[in-house]
Amino acid sequence: MRGEQNNIFAGADRLTIITYVLLVFLGWLNIYAAVYNEEHQNIFDTTQKYGKQLIWIGGATIIAVCILLIDANFYTTFSYGFYGFFLLANVLVLFLGREIKGSKSWFRFGDIGIQPAEFMKFAASLALAKFLSNSTIIVNPNFRLRLKDVIKNYRNTFYALIFIVLPLIIIKFLQNETGLAIVFIAFVIVLYREGLSVNFLIFGILAAILFVVALIVSQITSLIIALAVICAASFLFIPRNKKSLIMVLLVFGGASGVVFGTNYVYNHLEPHQKVRIDVLLGRGTVNLKKEGYNVNQAKIAIGSGGFFGKGYLQGTQTKYDFVPEQDTDFIFCTVGEEWGFVGSTCVLFLELFLILRIIFLAERQRSDFSRIYGYGVAAILFFHVGVNIGMTIGLMPVIGIPLPFFSYGGSSLWAFTILLFIFVKLDANRLLILR
Amino acid sequence: MSSNVQLAERKFIIGGFFCLIILIYIFRLFYIQVIDDQYVLAARNNALRRMTEYPVRGYIFDRTGKLLVQNEPSYDLMIIPKETKGCDTLALCAVLQMTKEEYLRRYKKACQAPNSPRKESVFEKQMSAPTYAALQEKLYRFNGFFVQKRTVRKYPRPIAGHLLGYVGEVTKEKAEKDQYYREGDYIGVTGVEKSYEVELRGKKGVQLAITDVHNKIIGRYMNGKYDTLAIPGKPLYCSIDMVLQEYGEKLMKGKKGAVVAIEPATGEILAIISAPSYDPNLLVGGKERSRNFTKLYYDSLNLPLFNRALTAMYPPGSIFKLIDALIAQNDGLINRTTTFPCAMGYPPMGGKPKCHAHGGGKSLIGSIAVSCNSYYSYVFREIVDQKKYPNFLDGYNHWRETVKTFGPGTRLGTDLPYDKPGNVPSVEYYNKVFGKNGWRSNTIVSLGIGQAELLLVPLQMANVVATIANRGFYYTPHSIKGVGNERALDKRFKEKHYVGVQNQEAYTNVIDGMQGALEPGGTAYTNRLKDIIVCGKTGTAQNPHGKDHAVFLAFAPRDNPKIAIACIVENAGFGNTWSAPVVTLMIEKYLKGKTERPEVEKRMLEANLIDPKIVVKSANR
Incomplete structure (x- = not known):
């Protein structure tokens, strides 16, 4: 018993760790393929990105071990502390950081760059878990429509949202890192698991659909008319009283707001963001040599892989720099081209397996904190996988976020490692927690 | 407690949602990787540069074996605008004897459709031998420029222009219809050059090279497995008698009309003269060809191009x-x-x-x-x-x-x-x-x-x-x-x-x-x-x-x-x-x-x- 307790892997979920190691190893191999250079064939060459990634991986291993060594209570106790620390770091980076590609989000330590926004994810997960484990956001379904009751029922939801929205705002509007900021939306999944009304999600999804439709349909007025007709028609099927009339009018007003808001939002996007949306929705004429270049080249690389792929290091598209950012955000292109449909599917399944495993582990936790944190991890990972791979195969707009454990980059690898291993530690510790 | 149990059910919805999205991605992957092969073609197009080796056009002899048409090497200066960074433009202008404005005009032309800044196009057609010699020496200073060797026709005797026809640039329509030709290629336009185009032209050789996104050549594709050598055009033995043809043309000088001589036992044309005629050497080359052609074309009195x-x-x-x-x-x-x-x-x-x-x-x-x-x-x-x-x-x-x-x-x-x-x-x-x-x-x-x-x-x-x-x-x-x-x-x-x-x-x-x-x-x-x-x-x-x-x-x-x-x-x-x-x-x-x-x-x-x-x-x- 004693010996087992000394082992840092005691109680740690082996499947999770094996999947993690597998993903990191495959990622490293693909980074080597993506930046493959005949002059530097040594995979350990630290002047090259694959050599550097190896150093990052080494660092990640140390971090993982440290996390497992530290007492689990440390994370629960200092949840808000982490949150506050990294929130501060994200603000400080605006003053102390170096500007890269129009956004000030990197701390430079000599040759090494650290992006605090990456670490905000696990900090926010911890803080959210801490908050939600002490307060409920479940709404009494029969509460009366009075300001006092509304506040009482929704106050905690509002606070929870603040934990999410605060870093989002800082990262999006101050650091100008849309991709890193938008990830925080994933926490809605956590809120849903902890009791957020389905109605919110339905309204959110409907609003998103309306947003897309409004972008595709050029005639805004005809869309409004169509909405009015639908609302009028729906009046036939619901009890005609004052309350439902107000409801229908509210829905119509909200929908119209979304439609008009669409135009406003779209017009206030940055040009490259507009273009990415245009490319995805096929709006207007997309020039494949300019704005449509990335996505088209990514699709070409993946599509040309075929069923079994071209073979390791045989991908002409990724090897010869046709795909931009192929070692980071577009790393999946290398997988698609060189490993084909078989390899792509394997990678997708590995990522999915890890996420589902985390959900499974989360559900077996005795403490609410551990469960909520687990869902945060799953949600963050899923969001990254969904958006990253979706954009390379043309199902999502281009948003610059990495593929977890795969993409080149120390910050993201370390941040994902911390995110995951805190959960592994919490899970390993689950039996010691008394309910 | 019951609400907690209800909420726990949501794990299935969340997990199911994750699985659904991944499943959609797998279907999409299957479509673009296995079913739709447009990307395979696009990838090949992306990474391969076809370098053309132009074959020597077939010689034309008369019935007695005398040379009627031969070839002369010709050098086109090609440009890839994207690669011209660091090019000594001033020196290039000096060699080509062109003004800076002219250089910029051509540079711009090479960048615009149907040309592309990443693809090669002709910058100066058919340079004279001295120009080529001078250029060759300094070519290493002219980044993004290279010389494409071709051949042009040369006629030892200025006869039989109508019979032989001439070689000119292929039309856009033809290039679109016929896979063999690319814009800027040469093709027999009239006479036997047209009739026996396929035999005379030979077959272009192609070398496939792998290029990167900057169109820089990185290596040979599959170690040259799919490369082909240029096959020279076949020689053509004309039935005309050069001496008779030349004599007839001299006799018909100063007259309008035509002479046709046939060997009855074979149907071979011994001489075919349309007067007034023209020197086929006039219709060779790029700039000169079009200038001379215009001149001949608008000679409404003699209609020299009218066969x-x-x-x-x-x-x-x-x-x-x-x-x-x-x-x-x-x-x-x-x-x-x-x-x-x-x-x-x-x-x-x-x-x-x-x-x-x-x-x-x-x-x-x-x-x-x-x-x-x-x-x-x-x-x-x-x-x-x-x-x-x-x-x-x-x-x-x-x-x-x-x-x-x-x-x-x-x-x-x-x-x-x-x-x-x-x-x-x-x-x-x-x-x-x-x-x-x-x-x-x-x-x-x-x-x-x-x-x-x-x-x-x-x-x-x-x-x-x-x-x-x-x-x-x-x-x-x-x-x-x-x-x-x-x-x-x-x-x-x-x-x-x-x-x-x-x-x-x-x-x-x-x-x-x-x-x-x-x-x-x-x-x-x-x-x-x-x-x-x-x-x-x-x-x-x-x-x-x-x-x-x-x-x-x-x-x-x-x-x-x-x-x-x-x-x-x-x-x-x-x-x-x-x-x-x-x-x-x-x-x-x-x-x-x-x-x-x-x-x-x-x-x-x-x-x-x-x-x-x-x-x-x-x-x-």
Whole structure:
């Protein structure tokens, strides 16, 4: 018993760790393929990105071990502390950081760059878990429509949202890192698991659909008319009283707001963001040599892989720099081209397996904190996988976020490692927690 | 607690949602990777650069093996705008002797569609040798520029421009239709260059190189597994005799018209001349070619680019009487002794068509020798109104169809592009002109003497005389002996075409008459040759464009004929005066190598019949 307790892997979920190691190893191999250079064939060459990634991986291993060594209570106790620390770091980076590609989000330590926004994810997960484990956001379904009751029922939801929205705002509007900021939306999944009304999600999804439709349909007025007709028609099927009339009018007003808001939002996007949306929705004429270049080249690389792929290091598209950012955000292109449909599917399944495993582990936790944190991890990972791979195969707009454990980059690898291993530690510790 | 259990159920919704999204991605992946193969093609296009190696175009020789067309190396300066960073532009401008503005103009052109900044396009076409030499030395300083070697045509003798045709840049439409060509490639535009384009061009070689996104060459694709070497074009052995062609062109200098000489036993064209002609060297090269072409194209007085030998349709005039004589004999309507009256014209129509003083009604032989118009008006009517056909329209159709077997009214199917069919008017045509039942054989009697709507191109005239020399058949006239060292020749040129007249006695009689034309009393007596029996027929073709066209056709020697030749000189007058000398001089040249009539040769070489002050519309086009 004693010996087992000394082992840092005691109680740690082996499947999770094996999947993690597998993903990191495959990622490293693909980074080597993506930046493959005949002059530097040594995979350990630290002047090259694959050599550097190896150093990052080494660092990640140390971090993982440290996390497992530290007492689990440390994370629960200092949840808000982490949150506050990294929130501060994200603000400080605006003053102390170096500007890269129009956004000030990197701390430079000599040759090494650290992006605090990456670490905000696990900090926010911890803080959210801490908050939600002490307060409920479940709404009494029969509460009366009075300001006092509304506040009482929704106050905690509002606070929870603040934990999410605060870093989002800082990262999006101050650091100008849309991709890193938008990830925080994933926490809605956590809120849903902890009791957020389905109605919110339905309204959110409907609003998103309306947003897309409004972008595709050029005639805004005809869309409004169509909405009015639908609302009028729906009046036939619901009890005609004052309350439902107000409801229908509210829905119509909200929908119209979304439609008009669409135009406003779209017009206030940055040009490259507009273009990415245009490319995805096929709006207007997309020039494949300019704005449509990335996505088209990514699709070409993946599509040309075929069923079994071209073979390791045989991908002409990724090897010869046709795909931009192929070692980071577009790393999946290398997988698609060189490993084909078989390899792509394997990678997708590995990522999915890890996420589902985390959900499974989360559900077996005795403490609410551990469960909520687990869902945060799953949600963050899923969001990254969904958006990253979706954009390379043309199902999502281009948003610059990495593929977890795969993409080149120390910050993201370390941040994902911390995110995951805190959960592994919490899970390993689950039996010691008394309910 | 119950709410907590309910919430725990949400794990299935969340997990299910994750699985659903991943499943959608897998379907999408399956579609773009396995089902849709457009990306495979796009990838290949992306990563491969096709580097073309242009083959040497085939040489062209004459029938005796003398070189007619050869090649000269030519150097195009190519540019890839994206790679010109660091290029010593000033030095380049100095070498090319162009201004900075011109450089920028061309640079911009190379960047715009259909060119691309990442793809190579021609910057300077066909640099001169000194420019190329100077450039080659400094090429390492001109980033983004390289030299593409090609060849251009060179003609050792400035002859046979119409026959040989020229090579020019392929049109956009052609390049789109034909996979072989890319814009900027060269292609045979007219003449044998066009007819034998596929054989002459050879096959382009392709080297596939892998390029990166910057179009920089990184290596060979599959170690050169799919590379091909350029296959040089095959040599072409023309059937023309260079000496005869050149001599004929000299004789036709200062005249408008055409000469076509055929070897009757093979149908090979020995010489084909359209005058005025041009030096084929003018239509070589890039800038100069277009400048010279424009000049030639707009020479409306001489129409030097107009190939009269194939496309000018002339009324044949009296030479057509030969065909009438053959058909009438074949139908048993006349024989060697048949005579018809002549009263300085055709009596039934009050002396029209007119005739000339030749002393009394002639027999068949004499009628050919003196070319009696009245005789052949009668002969034409005999054929059209013969008893066999109660309706004269059937008689006319019989005449027309038999004439067409000799070639007139149909395209001969020669290997040279753009020959015209000429015209033998149809019954429908006359019904339209005169009204149904509004015409009789007499109405169109001038067809019998080769006038009215009858039109032949010079090639057809030569084919008629070759047919007579062969006594009843011809080979489709063609301009080559063969392609490549194996002398490959399309089998359609080895096929005998029998005409509608196979009565050998009829040919003997007609040939006797043609021989008589160059004997005392004959129309071409003054052009007789001392020791070669020439059988000829003069023609003086009335035409709506001015003075009569001088026509003469002949073959020689009478037995075992070696050459059949037809000549027409536009608006020159009597056939004997202007065409017969050309024909007989060329016969002498071909058969003996030189003329024994230097005074005739001198007169013909010096004669200039083109009056620059008078613009006469040339023949029907």
